[in-house]
Amino acid sequence: MNGAWGMEFVRLGVLALLGLVVGLLSGELGWSMAAAAAIALGFHLLQLYRLHHWIVNDEDRNNPPDAGGVWGELIDVLYRFGKRHRKRKERLARLLERFNEFTGAMPDANVVIGPQNDIRWMNEAAVSLLGLDQPADLGQRITNLIRYPEFVQFLRRGNYSEPLEFPAPRREDMRLSVRVVPFGNNERLIAARDVSHFYRIERMRRDFVANVSHELRTPLTVLAGYLETYADMAEEMPPVLRPSLEHMQGQTARMQQIVDDLLTLSRLDSENAVAGDQAEVAVPGIVSTLREDAEALSGGRHEIVAEVDPALRLRGEAKELHSAFSNLVSNAVRYTPDGGRIELRWVADPGGGARFEVSDSGIGIAPADIPRVTERFYRVDKDRSRATGGTGLGLAIVKHVLQRHGARLEVRSRLGEGSTFACVFPPGRALRKSTEARAV
Numbered sequence: 001m002n003g004a005w006g007m008e009f010v011r012l013g014v015l016a017l018l019g020l021v022v023g024l025l026s027g028e029l030g031w032s033m034a035a036a037a038a039i040a041l042g043f044h045l046l047q048l049y050r051l052h053h054w055i056v057n058d059e060d061r062n063n064p065p066d067a068g069g070v071w072g073e074l075i076d077v078l079y080r081f082g083k084r085h086r087k088r089k090e091r092l093a094r095l096l097e098r099f100n101e102f103t104g105a106m107p108d109a110n111v112v113i114g115p116q117n118d119i120r121w122m123n124e125a126a127v128s129l130l131g132l133d134q135p136a137d138l139g140q141r142i143t144n145l146i147r148y149p150e151f152v153q154f155l156r157r158g159n160y161s162e163p164l165e166f167p168a169p170r171r172e173d174m175r176l177s178v179r180v181v182p183f184g185n186n187e188r189l190i191a192a193r194d195v196s197h198f199y200r201i202e203r204m205r206r207d208f209v210a211n212v213s214h215e216l217r218t219p220l221t222v223l224a225g226y227l228e229t230y231a232d233m234a235e236e237m238p239p240v241l242r243p244s245l246e247h248m249q250g251q252t253a254r255m256q257q258i259v260d261d262l263l264t265l266s267r268l269d270s271e272n273a274v275a276g277d278q279a280e281v282a283v284p285g286i287v288s289t290l291r292e293d294a295e296a297l298s299g300g301r302h303e304i305v306a307e308v309d310p311a312l313r314l315r316g317e318a319k320e321l322h323s324a325f326s327n328l329v330s331n332a333v334r335y336t337p338d339g340g341r342i343e344l345r346w347v348a349d350p351g352g353g354a355r356f357e358v359s360d361s362g363i364g365i366a367p368a369d370i371p372r373v374t375e376r377f378y379r380v381d382k383d384r385s386r387a388t389g390g391t392g393l394g395l396a397i398v399k400h401v402l403q404r405h406g407a408r409l410e411v412r413s414r415l416g417e418g419s420t421f422a423c424v425f426p427p428g429r430a431l432r433k434s435t436e437a438r439a440v
């Protein structure tokens with residue numbers, strides 16, 4: 001038993017003894033003991049009253065009542081406990097204040113949403129960048145407030161590996177890049193960044209390339225025209241000049257091809273990120289045209305076969321797809337030595353979509369070069385590419401067209417053995433007509 005309780009019992013004992021003595025002396029033992037009990041009770045009630053008063057009154061917080069014994073100890077413990085609690089609360093409040101200052105100073109918009117896309121928290125930049133209202137929009141669905149269709153689809157799809165870019169809701173001049181990070185209990189953090197600056201630079205770069213290509217087109221056409229006229233008069237020219245005329249014609253044609261490819265790329269860049277998916281493209285017809293083109297290009301130097309599923313169609317842009325497939329076919333012819341074999345395949349993909357494949361038994365590509373062949377102007381062997389009329393832009397165009405169709409390019413190749421370039425289209429793009437597959 002500790003000192004406080006000892007003192008309490010002594011106090012009670014003395015009071016009882018006093019009641020006993022007074023009772024015995026006065027002959028009113030009952031009353032006297034009752035009075036002693038009432039005094040003890042009154043004392044404890046008074047302490048209880050003072051404790052209660054101290055606890056409920058905020059002003060007295062640092063001024064605990066004086067009390068001895070168990071009451072004193074109890075008050076002391078409560079006082080210390082309260083003080084510790086207050087300190088912790090102050091520390092947390094300071095931390096929260098710092099957090100608010102920090103999130104308020106952040107230039108990026110941050111919004112936390114729940115499983116139903118309901119807004120749970122946002123910082124100040126979310127108001128200016130995303131046009132949200134604080135606190136009125138808390139609890140509202142973000143998809144009701146930011147109605148940009150691609151953003152709504154992006155949230156619904158649940159694949160957040162790539163950021164999404166779209167115009168800021170209330171500021172047409174601003175472009176945002178949005179990332180979504182799932183965390184905690186089914187919550188997601190939406191982080192939006194102002195990327196207008198990069199967007200403008202990127203647009204300037206695109207416009208520059210498009211303008212330069214446009215500007216070069218006319219002089220090149222004039223040049224090619226004159227060279228053709230001179231070529232018609234080659235008989236009258238001194239023989240020493242003829243090879244240079246041929247060379248000039250070859251180089252002009254190459255420049256025209258580069259300009260055309262650059263213009264195709266800028267057109268693909270400037271159009272919507274997703275190619276129209278309403279039109280039905282009869283790929284079997286395209287493949288048979290490509291096969292004829294390949295035979296013409298090969299001039300009988302290669303064996304060219306095609307396997308086509310005639311029932312398989314695609315939703316997309318026919319012209320773009322034709323240009324992409326044609327690049328793959330002409331590469332196969334250009335990078336396969338005489339006597340080689342080239343196979344075109346338009347078949348269902350095991351993943352549920354469709355695939356267009358071009359395989360050749362050509363020179364192949366080393367593993368280190370495979371990831372780079374779709375870069376603009378990347379050629380494994382520059383001389384060979386030039387000698388066969390390459391621009392180094394063909395596979396960049398293929399990659400771009402496929403991206404716009406939600407498809408991917410798969411490249412399998414072995415140096416000296418051949419390559420397979422496959423365009424794999426997702427199930428949503430493939431269509432099926434009720435006819436049987438056949439080899440063409």
Ligand code: ADP
Pocket residue numbers: 327331332335360362363364365373374378379380381385386389390391392393394395396419
């Ligand atoms: P290019 O006009 O030079 O052919 P592409 O963008 O079409 O440009 O291809 C880039 C490079 O990839 C080519 O220069 C070549 O080195 C390589 N390549 C493309 N297709 C094939 C193929 N079927 N076989 C071997 N190498 C290829």
